[in-house]
Every structure is written in structure tokens, then in C-alpha cells.
Amino acid sequence: MARSLAFRSPASGPLALAAALAAAVPAPAFAAEESAEAEASAEDKESIGLAAQAAPAAAQPSAPPAMVFTRPVFDETWATLGLGAGMVPSYAGSDDYIAFPLPLIAGRVGGVGVTPNGPGFTLDFNSPKPSLAPRTKPRIAFGPTLRLRNDRAIRIGDPVVARAGKLDSALEVGGNVGVLFPGVFRRFDQLGVGVQARRDVLGAHGGTVIEPQVSYRSLLGKAFTVQAQVSAEFVDDSFADYYFSVSPAQAAASGLPQFRADGGLNRIGTTAILAYDLDRNPLNGGLSLTGVGGYSRLIGDSARTPYTRLRGDANQFILGLGLAYTF
Secondary structure, rough: OOOOOOOOOOOOOHHHHOOOOOOOOHHHHHHHHHHHHHHHHHHHHHHHHHHHHOOOHHHOOOOOOOOOOOOOOOOOOEEEEEEEEEEOOOOOOOOOOEEEEEEEEEEOOOOOOOEEEOEEEEOOOOOOOOOOOOOOOOEEEEEEEEEEEEOOOOOOOOOHHHHOOOOEEEEEEEEEEEEEEOOOOOOOOEEEEEEEEEEEOOOOOOOOOEEEEEEEEEEEOOEEEEEEEEEEEEHHHHHHHHHHHOOHHHHHHHHHOOOOOOOEEEEEEEEEEEEEEEOOOOOOOEEEEEEEEEEEEEEOHHHHOOHHOOOOOEEEEEEEEEEEEEE
């Protein structure tokens, strides 16, 4: 069930849905139950065939249809490519919503897992080999991560905020570590607890972002995967000042009051994702459809800034739909 558009925690801004893309890429182990059933059926067919050959010819019933078992698409190397679209706030704290395209690349190459991380990616150097048996032991996922942040660097829906000027795009680079617990409530579910720490290397906000996350996913029947995640975002003074302060020059250009923002807890949020396998066979690759809905609440100076308090809303919502192909 790894082929689905996946979504990360609901960061605000035009790339909010893209920032949700990493959380719900289901692991190939979710295919184990159906695969095991298929293998068992194949063994039953073989047993029936041998018994029929041993019986007298006159007593043999007509041959049953041949069992077709397809090798799972998940092996040492597999990939999911997708594209989606969503409605997201035009900037962090905006109450104007815009449509935005959402690309997706995920998979496993040379034993290294790749998951999307907004407009960016996260590598897992401890990615397990695909298995047809359910995993029972927790594992640690770790590796580098990066994310492009272009909040207020592209479309700004509010003309007053737009007069304050566009910002530069930031490239946040850092690390990700998490512990994944399989089989918590169901045979093929998974509970994850992790954290990312990233720092801007392009000199835009020049600050540090820390994101703790708790996620849960489970297979529902043979076609649906559900994912839920709760996350938070902590930022330093440099980040807060860049995105939420109103400088004297910005105040003169926009008419907004001056404001100086400090770092701290920036937001909390939750996301729910539902993925549907279009041919109801999670083993053979192909197309899947994913829907996502999310809510986050800006906290502290990100909610008190005039960009949010006077021109926007601290309550941020996302809604999206995507199509992906796995091979």
C-alpha cells in the first residue's frame, strides 16, 4: 500500500498541503495480509492439483481455473510518483485560500527510503526490506531532511499584506529521527513518534525549526489506508522575526502597525488522510487516490502579528486531493 499521495502535518501557507506529503506513505508491509492470503490460495491450488493427478482419471473433476499470483511491486527499488491539488492559505496566518499544485516522489532506492517532506524530502537510512510478514519489533528511522519554504514568496491573497513586500524562499536542511511501533492495535497498523530539526541555509529567515510529530496509520480492508497525525512547530527568534514582525518600512508601505515577533511554539495541528487503491490490489502497483483534510492553530506571536490578527486568521485549514502511480 505504499502508492498513495501522502501528507505531512498542516503547516500554514501556500505549501501547506505539500508540507503534509510525508506522513501517510504506507509501508509495503501493509500488503502482507493480502499477499499471504494469495500465497495460501496458490498452495491450496497446488495441493488440489496433486490430489487430482493421484486419483483415477474417471474420478477427476474438471480442472479449476488457474491461480494467478503477481509478484509484489515492492522490492529493493520501487517508486511512487504523483500529483495533487489543494486549497491552502496564501500565507501563514492568511484567511485567503488559493489552489496549489502538489508533486510527490516517494520510494526506496538502494536500501534508502525516500519520503516527501513538503516541497522537499526525507531519507531513511534504516529503511527495512519489503516483507510479506507483519513486523513485530519497533525500529528507528533516521536520516537527513530538507524542505523549501516559500511563505509570502509567491502569491499573497491580501493586498495589504502584499504591500509589505514579498520574502525570499528558504531552504531548511537538517535531520529526522523517529521510532515506529508496528502492530499496536491491529496486525498491520503502525504508531510513529519522531522529530525533525532543520535550519535555513539560504539566508532567508536564517533560523531553526523543530517539529515533533505523532502519527498513526492502519489498513482498512483491502483498498483503504487511513492516517492521522498530530504535530507542533517550534521556531527561533530569527524565524519569527522574518515572517511575523512588521518593520517600520513594512508598516509604512502597508499601513499595518509595527510589531516585533519572538520565537517559541509557532503552531499545533492535526491531519487526516484517506488513501484508496483504485484496483483494490495493494501489491501490483498502479494508481491510487488520496484525500486530505487538516487543521492547525497559530500560537504566540504568529497569531498576534498584524498579518494574522488584523488581516488573517490564526485558524488554518487545508483540503486536497491527489493521484499517484507506483511501479
